[in-house]
Amino acid sequence: MSTSQSWRSATAIRTGLVAALAATVAVGTYSYVDGAADPSGDNGTGASGSATTSVVEITPFTTADSGDCLTWDIDESGVVSNFEQTPCSSEHRFEISAREDLATYPSSEFGLEAAAPDLTRQAQLREELCSTATIHYLDGRYDPVGRYSIAPILPPAEAWAAGDRTMLCGIQATDGLGNPVLTIGPAAEQDQARVSQPGECVFFDNARAPHILDCAEDHHLETTAVVNLRETFPDRVPSTEEQDGHLAEVCTAAAIDYLGEEEILYQSTLQPYWATIPSSSWNGGSHSVNCSLMSAHPEGGFSLLKGSATGEFTINGNPPEPQPERDPLTSEGEAEGTAVPGEAGSLQNSAEAPIPQL
Structure with a gap:
């Protein structure tokens, strides 16, 4: 692995923090919804009773899916706000290549009581679930040492605690510190070269x-x-x-x-x-x-x-x-x-x- 690729790997997962930092997410809501009581009034013994069956229903923090783009604001102190879905033809920071549900992961690792994955585990998930899906999304046209990097976005803390296990895989352009920068247009249509501008x-x-x-x-x-x-x-x-x-x-x-x-x-x-x-x-x-x-x-x-x-x-x-x-x-x-x-x-x-x- 080249030096530039090592640097890319270290910074590409920074987006995983975005949703966690965005305390108020504009693209969705999340809550527990109790199921209604059995209309038959049968408590399971054949007799009528007051017992009800509770069903947990989880609303994902976003409905955004493959081909959609996301953006957010970042202030000088690094605080994220106004996390929202936007057309890829306008300024955005993230283009979604795949939507994954970690609840279907073949283990109990992401169960209802599980803590959100740390940065090391996010990097592993990026390789396991996002890399191939994103390169396929780009029809194989991806320069791993270019201006774009592959990254995951996880639900904000409140949504994770409520059981939302949505993970968005996608592609982003980053600055020298690994922070996602604004771009315009689908990534597959862009020159992926990492360049600076005259005078910089x-x-x-x-x-x-x-x-x-x-x-x-x-x-x-x-x-x-x-x-x-x-x-x-x-x-x-x-x-x-x-x-x-x-x-x-x-x-x-x-x-x-x-x-x-x-x-x-x-x-x-x-x-x-x-x-x-x-x-x-x-x-x-x-x-x-x-x-x-x-x-x-x-x-x-x-x-x-x-x-x-x-x-x-x-x-x-x-x-x-x-x-x-x-x-x-x-x-x-x-x-x-x-x-x-x-x-x-x-x-x-x-x-x-x-x-x-x-």
Whole structure:
């Protein structure tokens, strides 16, 4: 399992907490309903009496099913509210792929007196009940290291205590902390690539998980463009060499456009950088990559940047070193007799790059 997949597994079950945190759920109600007395008045002995038969009827916390979408609000402190069903064509945080009733699970594990499963058990249930169902729901088009992750949603605490054992399996896009973010449209119709937007910066933590943040904070990459490779390769999976050949030109041009002119790129000492898409991710639905700016660390990997390359910034705590004057640029955009600092390169081809995605 790759580092990015391990990070995904650790965060994908965070949605399991959502319904538990949503004390007032807008998509359903739950209660015990007592059965009516036997109209015959027979108490089971053949004689008339006052005894009644009590029937427990459980109303699920939601009627949402496969193909439906859910959304909710999250405040700055992480409190969830306004949990509700919404059309997938509008903003939502979760798309349901399957509806499971844990009461039918072949054991007494989820009986009426059972406690709700903890995060570890939720992760197991995701693999046992949600993964295959969700991939089937997406017709096999799923990139496990892309922007979407598979997750379960359990009933809120009150509904679980009342006997509701509904579990919703589904798919969600998450931020760097694993929190579900708003998306629009069915997942099967989306590019599943995990990308940042121009002007955003990316920092890789010790677990090599990417975090999108403001460029005023310490970071490793500054995004200059999003490139949809399917527009260039509409009918086949491009090889790494084909992607590199195309992106070397595109990402260098993107860096110059982003900074304003080639001379600024030269003086910045930064290099254009990009990711390439492996065939497994391409077939799973990921077709876009980022062009970025980076600085190679002398000992390998990325240097630490702070501040945007469009203004004042530092590389490992120091401003970029002044560069020597160059001869006039040739028609190919290179100075005669003077090398441009650094070389453009692909994240996929860098053995020292922290992570090959984003």
